[in-house]
Amino acid sequence: TLRRARSLAGPLTVSGLSRPLSTSLTRAARKAGRAIIAAPAGPLHAFPPVQLRPGSAMGVGYSSGDVAIGAVGTVAYVDGDTVWSFGHELDAAGRRNLLLQDAYVFDVVNNPNQIGELGSTYKLASASHDVGTLSNDALGSVVGRVGALPRTTPVRITARDQDSGARRSVDSRVADETDVEDPLGSSLVSLVTPLAIGQATTNVLRSAPGKLSGDACVEIRVREMRKKMRFCNRYVGDSPAAGAESGFGNVVGSGAGSDAELALSLIGAYTGRALHVASVDAGVRVRRGAALAYMRKVTLPRRVRRGRRVTAKLTIQRYRGPREVRKVSVRIPSGTKLGSRRIILRGTDPDFADEGLFEDIVIDLGDEEGGDGGDGSALDVGPQSLDALRAAVESIERYDGVKLFVGRTRDGGVRAYRDPDLRLAGRVSTKVRVTR
Numbered sequence: 001t002l003r004r005a006r007s008l009a010g011p012l013t014v015s016g017l018s019r020p021l022s023t024s025l026t027r028a029a030r031k032a033g034r035a036i037i038a039a040p041a042g043p044l045h046a047f048p049p050v051q052l053r054p055g056s057a058m059g060v061g062y063s064s065g066d067v068a069i070g071a072v073g074t075v076a077y078v079d080g081d082t083v084w085s086f087g088h089e090l091d092a093a094g095r096r097n098l099l100l101q102d103a104y105v106f107d108v109v110n111n112p113n114q115i116g117e118l119g120s121t122y123k124l125a126s127a128s129h130d131v132g133t134l135s136n137d138a139l140g141s142v143v144g145r146v147g148a149l150p151r152t153t154p155v156r157i158t159a160r161d162q163d164s165g166a167r168r169s170v171d172s173r174v175a176d177e178t179d180v181e182d183p184l185g186s187s188l189v190s191l192v193t194p195l196a197i198g199q200a201t202t203n204v205l206r207s208a209p210g211k212l213s214g215d216a217c218v219e220i221r222v223r224e225m226r227k228k229m230r231f232c233n234r235y236v237g238d239s240p241a242a243g244a245e246s247g248f249g250n251v252v253g254s255g256a257g258s259d260a261e262l263a264l265s266l267i268g269a270y271t272g273r274a275l276h277v278a279s280v281d282a283g284v285r286v287r288r289g290a291a292l293a294y295m296r297k298v299t300l301p302r303r304v305r306r307g308r309r310v311t312a313k314l315t316i317q318r319y320r321g322p323r324e325v326r327k328v329s330v331r332i333p334s335g336t337k338l339g340s341r342r343i344i345l346r347g348t349d350p351d352f353a354d355e356g357l358f359e360d361i362v363i364d365l366g367d368e369e370g371g372d373g374g375d376g377s378a379l380d381v382g383p384q385s386l387d388a389l390r391a392a393v394e395s396i397e398r399y400d401g402v403k404l405f406v407g408r409t410r411d412g413g414v415r416a417y418r419d420p421d422l423r424l425a426g427r428v429s430t431k432v433r434v435t436r
Helices: 019-031 188-205 251-268 357-364 386-394
Strands: 012-015 036-039 057-061 063-065 068-079 082-085 094-109 122-137 142-146 152-161 167-175 211-222 229-238 277-288 292-299 303-305 309-318 323-331 339-346 402-406 414-417 423-425 427-435
Touching: 012 019, 012 122, 019 036, 019 188, 019 357, 036 122, 057 082, 057 122, 063 094, 068 094, 068 122, 068 188, 094 142, 094 167, 152 188, 167 188, 188 211, 188 251, 188 277, 188 357, 211 251, 229 251, 229 386, 251 277, 251 357, 251 386, 292 339, 292 427, 323 414
Parallel strands: 012 036, 152 277, 292 423, 303 427
Antiparallel strands: 012 068, 057 068, 057 094, 063 068, 063 167, 068 082, 082 142, 094 122, 122 142, 152 167, 211 229, 211 277, 292 309, 309 323, 339 402, 339 427, 402 414
């Protein structure tokens, strides 16, 4: 058994997540050799901050608030306002800038069949109050000081159910380790933000429907940039019900979380001076059902003039609904060759939940086997100027309407039509004669 076993890093505790999210996250972490324990958000009754003494439960927090991630151990020694704890490393990363916290232990979960580090006994606990700064993550102990708190990044997510009008918010503060060069390789805010978005959409829906539509806008403020970076996207899913064990089966939370994680990773990959993320704000709207229709037929005038707009009759069929004909204005590209040409309209397919997002999050937690593929992608090279960074982040905003192609061209087509209420999917075409 010991020969087949994979050594687990010190366990992390995640609190504030729904069962689907926490189950999927712990499952992905287990595959990567990382132990993550899902714990309640805290005791039912509030209690004042606890003075840390030898034997006290103590937390080291990546984040605090509605989504809290960190580790809980025992204080070993106190000298004035300096505290030594754990008796082992957290990540063995050396200099840190994490939250020093007191903690509440619900119970000690004992495993009488413990073999080495495989299935070890652990404390079911959650951090409570932020009481100082953890500054050293050494092999034999973690060391911090009670008093001033580390610099943190507020993450604020608001979700609205457009069917019921309900609103839910998730607010967390994430330790900013930019000035100690992000020891885990990625910023902690890129770890917490997608989880917070997923949790907000789960909270407002209280379910995990597969047929779901919505949109999200994400705003990121960086201290070294005058203006916020912002992007918005629409998400439409027509999959079967995701179920309680699927985690990011919520296609809106998955899509928005994945886009936010990409944006924050681009900021972390910036090759110039270190950038400090000052805040992350996201607004998510969801409604049940797939706001989706499929294009079945298009009719254009027999003769069209290149560079001019023409009226197209577009036959669409709503998802599990009736067919209807819409008149839309499309422009024939000015570079279209004269003569008989096939005009193709291609829509945007529905979205699917990104279950791989959990693997990305585990990589952000410091999985040694993870990381970028080294294939020269944008995240490997990184934006080389602030203007390039802004362009890269804002390009996450995608056009999800209908594009027009002429013939079997391999270009990206031109934007033709986008319905504000429906995602149009499918492909239709017709022949026309192009004149001057």
